[in-house]
Amino acid sequence: MSLLKNREALLALAILVLLGLVTTRFAGFVAPSNLALVFNDTAPLMILAIGQMIVILTKCIDLSVAANLALTGMVSALLNGMGVPLVIILPAAILLGAALGAVNGILVWKVGIPSIVVTLGTMTIFRGIIFLITNGKWVNAHEMTDGFKALPRAIVLGLPVMSWIAVAVILLATLALGRTALGRAFYAVGGNPHAAVYTGIDVGRTQAAAFVISGALAGLTGYLWVARYAVAYVDIAGGFELDVVAACVIGGVSIAGGAGSVAGAVLGAIFLGVIKNALPVVDISPFWQMAISGSAIILAVAFNALQSRPRGRIILKSAEAR
Secondary structure, eight states: OHHHHOHHHHHHHHHHHHHHHHHHHOGGGGSHHHHHHHHHHHHHHHHHHHHHHHHHHTTOOOTTHHHHHHHHHHHHHHHHHTTOOHHHHHHHHHHHHHHHHHHHHHIIIIIOOOHHHHHHHHHHHHHHHHHHHHTTOOBOGGGSOHHHHHGGGOEETTEEHHHHHHHHHHHHHHHHHHHSHHHHHHHHHHHOHHHHHHTTOOHHHHHHHHHHHHHHHHHHHHHHHHHHHTOBOTTTTTTHHHHHHHHHHHTTOOTTSSOOOHHHHHHHHHHHHHHHHHHHHTTOOHHHHHHHHHHHHHHHHHHHHHHTSOHHHHHHHHHHHO
16 A cells, blocks of 8 residues: 555556566567667656756746757757857856746746746747747758767767766756755745745745756757757757656646655656657557557546545545445
8 A cells, every 4th residue: 555655656666567568569678778778768858857847846837948958959059060169068058048947937936927828938939039040940960060969879887978967967856855955945835835935935036946947957958959869950849848747747746836756757757758669669559659648647647636635625525424
């Protein structure tokens, strides 16, 4: 019974069951080398899901992460084409992503616009800026330097650098949320904003900080994505923000704020990553893949709703039954 109450353990078990089912059709899927590839494919989703989780913890949502990724990725590719060294491009991408996240945060904090409205607007604006600075043109592999493309693909201790960066983000986020005052403030603001104010926490400032962190991670992912796939264009990662939110929801992050964990968000991303990589291997059509992914999200939301149901109602219903 304790296993059923632990969301992360239950999700890990679901991933193992899923792997077991796939193995019955294609045993090679669980080979260590293939699982490492799946982990690497899922690395961008894991990094973005951690940023999104922090925003959702504060009762907000960031629908502009994929557009942020696309804009920072395009700017990184353009800087590379101008001859700017990678040691400058990488921090510039993170800073640009953080600045774009700060725009969201300031509009939510200072202007009081709901986060879903702000980020829907900036999502479109960021994509529009890419079109304006490129006239809709692509940046292709032959327009990028070898050094720019090599970093996320370089192998260290058997794993690509992109996977190691995801591992580093997971560890840093776990430490930051569990051991720092800002991490505890994210939970407090989402769990009970009125009580957070009485403890001296600035709710708006904390929410803005969450958007900045999410934006910085989107900027980092923007460079990794463009360098790995060696292409940049306006619609890059189109619709990916929905996968990011889905990973958080499947991982048990409460959409109402104040509840969730880094482990849950990462497992939610891995669950989606296994589905997206395994279903084509076992020859399931793209339409069924979308239906299965959507069903998993609905089941996760239903499970979250059941778990968050107020206990008082259960007691009253028991009393009614007697």
